[in-house]
Amino acid sequence: MPGQIPVVDYLVLGDPPHLQARMCAQCDALYFDRRNACAHCGRRDFTWKALASTGQVRGYTQVHRAAPSVPVPYISAIVELDGGGVVKANLLDAQLDDITPGLTVTMTTFVAGVDDDGTEAIAFGYKPVKEQG
Amino acid sequence: MSSGDIWIIGASMTPFGRHDDKDLIDLAAESALDALGDADVTINDIDILTMGNVYEANSHNGQRLQKQIGQTGIPVYNVVNACATGATALRVALLSIKAGESDIGLAVGVEKMGKGGLIGGAAKKRDARKVYNPSGRYGSVLKTEGILGTGIMPGVFAQAGTEYALAHGVTATHFAKVAQKNHAHSVLNPLAHYRKEFSLDDILNADVIAFPNTLPMCCPNTDGAASVVVVSDAKLKTMDPDVRRRAVKISASVLTSDPWVEGGQVQPDVSTLTRNAAAAAYEQAGVGPEDLDLVELHDCFATAELIHYDNLGLCEPGGAGDFLDSGAPWRDGKTPVNVSGGLLSKGHPLGATGIANIYEVATHLRGEAGERQIAGAKIGLTHVIGLASACAVHILEAGVS
Numbered sequence: 019m020p021g022q023i024p025v026v027d028y029l030v031l032g033d034p035p036h037l038q039a040r041m042c043a044q045c046d047a048l049y050f051d052r053r054n055a056c057a058h059c060g061r062r063d064f065t066w067k068a069l070a071s072t073g074q075v076r077g078y079t080q081v082h083r084a085a086p087s088v089p090v091p092y093i094s095a096i097v098e099l100d101g102g103g104v105v106k107a108n109l110l111d112a113q114l115d116d117i118t119p120g121l122t123v124t125m126t127t128f129v130a131g132v133d134d135d136g137t138e139a140i141a142f143g144y145k146p147v148k149e150q151g
Numbered sequence: 152m153s154s155g156d157i158w159i160i161g162a163s164m165t166p167f168g169r170h171d172d173k174d175l176i177d178l179a180a181e182s183a184l185d186a187l188g189d190a191d192v193t194i195n196d197i198d199i200l201t202m203g204n205v206y207e208a209n210s211h212n213g214q215r216l217q218k219q220i221g222q223t224g225i226p227v228y229n230v231v232n233a234c235a236t237g238a239t240a241l242r243v244a245l246l247s248i249k250a251g252e253s254d255i256g257l258a259v260g261v262e263k264m265g266k267g268g269l270i271g272g273a274a275k276k277r278d279a280r281k282v283y284n285p286s287g288r289y290g291s292v293l294k295t296e297g298i299l300g301t302g303i304m305p306g307v308f309a310q311a312g313t314e315y316a317l318a319h320g321v322t323a324t325h326f327a328k329v330a331q332k333n334h335a336h337s338v339l340n341p342l343a344h345y346r347k348e349f350s351l352d353d354i355l356n357a358d359v360i361a362f363p364n365t366l367p368m369c370c371p372n373t374d375g376a377a378s379v380v381v382v383s384d385a386k387l388k389t390m391d392p393d394v395r396r397r398a399v400k401i402s403a404s405v406l407t408s409d410p411w412v413e414g415g416q417v418q419p420d421v422s423t424l425t426r427n428a429a430a431a432a433y434e435q436a437g438v439g440p441e442d443l444d445l446v447e448l449h450d451c452f453a454t455a456e457l458i459h460y461d462n463l464g465l466c467e468p469g470g471a472g473d474f475l476d477s478g479a480p481w482r483d484g485k486t487p488v489n490v491s492g493g494l495l496s497k498g499h500p501l502g503a504t505g506i507a508n509i510y511e512v513a514t515h516l517r518g519e520a521g522e523r524q525i526a527g528a529k530i531g532l533t534h535v536i537g538l539a540s541a542c543a544v545h546i547l548e549a550g551v552s
Contacts, residue, residue, distance in 0.1 A: 023283050025298060027290025049416060051288040058411040077314030077418065079306045080362035084297055091359075094300035096310055096418045104414025106300035114362060119317045130298050133283045141298050 020136040026050070029142050034071065035127050037142070039103055041067040048103045071125040072147070073099035078109060078117055097123055097144055108143040122147045154384045157245050158398040158550060161190025161380035162510040167498035168344045170263070170374040175207055178376040179261040180219045182503075186257065186378035191394050194221030197380075198253035201228045203240030203260035204502040216259065231502075233537025234451065235406070236260060237377065238505025242543065244381055245404055254386040260507070261376035262500030305361035305369055305452060307538070311421050312363065312454025321457065321472035323363040327354040329453040330368040330495055332481055337492025339482075339523035344373045344498035368453035373498025377506035379513070395550075399513045402436035402530075403546040409539065419539045421455065425462040428544040432532070433464070436546040440464040443486055444528035445515055447508035449536045450493040460488070463534060463544075487525055490515075505543055508533035516549040 024031055028050040030038050039048040042056040043063035055062045077096040084090050093109040095117075109117075110126060123144035130141035163185035165178050173181075179202070187193060194217075202213030213227035226247075232239040237260025244256030283292035296302060301310075312326060331351050337343040349357075349367050357365040382390070387398055407428040412420050433439055440463065448463060450456035457471045465486050466474035474480065480488035491497045491511040494504065512531035514520045529549045536542045 023285070023292055024290075025292055025295060027285055047411065047413070051416070052290075057416075075317070076414075077310040077312075077317065079301065079309035079313060079364075080359070081297070081301050081303075081306050082359040082361065083305070084301070084303065087294070088297035090297070092297060092301075094306055094310065096300070096314065096414065098414070102413075104417055106302070106417040108298065108300055117313075117317075131283075131293055133281045135282055137283050139283055139292050141295075143299075 020132070020138055022138045022140050025130050025139045025141040029140065031140055035125070035142065036071055037069040037103070037105060037125070039067050039069055040064040069103045070100040073097040073123060075109070075117055075121040075123055076104070080114055095123070095144060109145070110143040111145040116146055155249070156384045157248055157401045158382050158384065158387045159379050159401060159509070159513050159547070160382055160387065160390070160394050160398050161186040161188070161192070162378070162513045163189055164342055164377040164503070164507050164510045165375050166342045167373045167375035167500065167507070175204065175212060175261055175263050176215050176219055178263070178374060179212065179216045179259050182261070182376035182378040183216060183220055183257060183259050186380050190380035191391060192255065192380065195223055197223070197225060197255055197257045199226055199228070199244055199247045199256040201230055201240040201243040201256065201258045203230045203236040203258070203505070205231055205233065205236050205262060206265070206501070212261070232541045233539070234449065234499070234501050235505055235535045235537035235541035235543045236502040237507065238509070238533070238535045238543030238545065239406060239541065241379060241381070241506060241509060242404055242406055245401065248381065248383045255380065255382045257378065257380055258506060259376065259378045260503040260505060262502040263374045264372040264500055301361065304538070305364050307419055308421070308452040308455045309361040309364050310418060311458060312452070315458045315461070315471065319469040319472065324351065324355065325472045325475055326363045326368060326453045326457055327351055327365070328475055329450065329456045330354050333450060333456070333489050333493040333495040334367060336482055336490050336523070337496035340492050340497060343492040343496055344371055345492070345496045364452045364454055368495065370451050370494040370499035373500050375498060375500040375503050375507070377503045377510050379506055379509055397517050398550040399516050400548045400550045401545060402438070402548045403432035403544065405431045405435065405544045407431070407542045421536055421538070421540070422458060422462050424540055424542040425459060425534065425536060428542045429463045432544040432546050436548070438530055438546060440486070442530050443532050445487045445490055445512060445525045445531045446534070447489055447491060447493070447511050447531070448534040450489055450495050451499055453495065456489065456493065459534065463532065482523070482525065490523055490525060505535040508535060509545060509547070512547050516547055
């Protein structure tokens with residue numbers, strides 16, 4: 019059975035998969051990258067925070083022209099997560115017309131590539147939460 | 152006694168466009184010599200040279216320029232600050248004068264953009280064997296562009312625009328109207344890269360680069376240079392009356408960088424640093440947005456211009472769509488914006504852009520803008536933003552020295 023690896027280390031392939039951020043111990047600012055200090059308050063102590071899998075689309079675009087290695091078109095979205103944190107990812111299973119102010123989305127994962135050992139790179143994206151009815 | 156004011160006494164810009172027959176130094180020399188001539192001085196009069204350039208910034212271009220136009224032994228500062236490079240070069244010269252180290256400075260900005268543009272080139276050829284190993288600050292195992300959204304410029308500025316659209320109800324047509332205006336304006340500018348009008352339909356139906364930005368809503372790849380000569384108040388008083396008559400006062404010069412905001416690590420926040428720069432500039436100059444006769448702002452993409460109406464205080468908060476619909480930013484409107492054609496049509500040679508904006512406003516304040524002159528212009532504002540992230544705002548006033 020092939021192994022799996024997250025495309026970025028802030029994606030945790032647990033059950034369920036979720037994002038985690040480094041959180042400043044002083045001011046609660048959140049970061050996805052390895053930190054030297056907090057860009058908000060300058061402190062150097064961090065804890066981990068698991069982020070929510072749901073949020074609202076704050077901004078978006080549909081990219082049609084990109085470098086040759088990038089398949090187009092795709093929708094890029096900035097998602098404001100419930101309970102804190104802002105993330106950029108692809109919006110999946112959606113059309114431009116679906117995007118309205120406050121659109122609620124939920125995280126999903128997909129295979130973004132496979133290496134020569136058969137290891138799958140798992141990426142994340144967001145899809146709209148369809149209203150029941 | 153010196154008032155401490157700094158004045159522009161010479162300004163120039165090369166035609167913007169493709170200059171395949173000229174190298175970087177040819178373009179820089181052309182604009183530098185034109186600015187010196189415009190100021191009625193020579194390189195021998197200059198106390199400090201600052202050189203702005205992005206893509207060849209490790210080539211000591213200031214010194215290369217001196218070897219072409221005059222090696223006088225003065226200090227040279229090679230400056231790079233993304234798209235705010237030219238404006239930053241001007242500020243370095245200005246700060247030297249304010250510090251009392253220099254009386255007269257020459258600031259040059261230049262860029263040869265090539266054909267790659269702002270969407271990036273082909274990926275590097277991979278090694279024969281592909282094995283995923285986390286690397287870099289995010290522990291990534293592959294290139295995430297296009298997988299975890301987009302970070303390239305058309306997409307970043309598109310997302311900044313749609314964020315404003317979702318919050319304030321502007322539409323794709325509003326953004327297209329920005330491009331319609333700037334392309335129409337450029338028809339009057341003999342130095343612009345493009346001088347062609349587009350209808351709203353042409354713009355909306357053109358190839359999409361990053362929605363809502365279509366091709367005519369993105370700045371072209373452009374080569375060019377621009378230069379200014381700046382002097383202290385005391386120095387200006389010693390100069391020829393004709394030079395003094397044409398002098399333009401720099402009433403405010405401000406540079407900011409990104410303050411921390413939530414989410415700024417994943418999507419550059421082009422608004423907060425612009426708002427901060429504008430507020431500081433209005434205070435420094437003692438004028439408000441209602442006093443401006445023209446504005447040259449950083450329309451690298453049509454989506455950027457619309458949000459900067461709001462960021463620069465040209466409209467009510469959230470009112471950029473109404474401001475545009477009212478006709479205010481057209482050349483015959485209340486606050487003409489980018490009457491040069493802007494970056495969208497005039498072109499955007501990164502290192503030159505900040506000084507080119509200064510050139511445009513100064514030329515109007517001198518009453519020398521020809522067909523595109525804004526009649527009676529007395530006060531103007533220039534704005535550039537470079538990712539990630541620098542914002543320069545200058546306020547210029549027609550001089551009475």
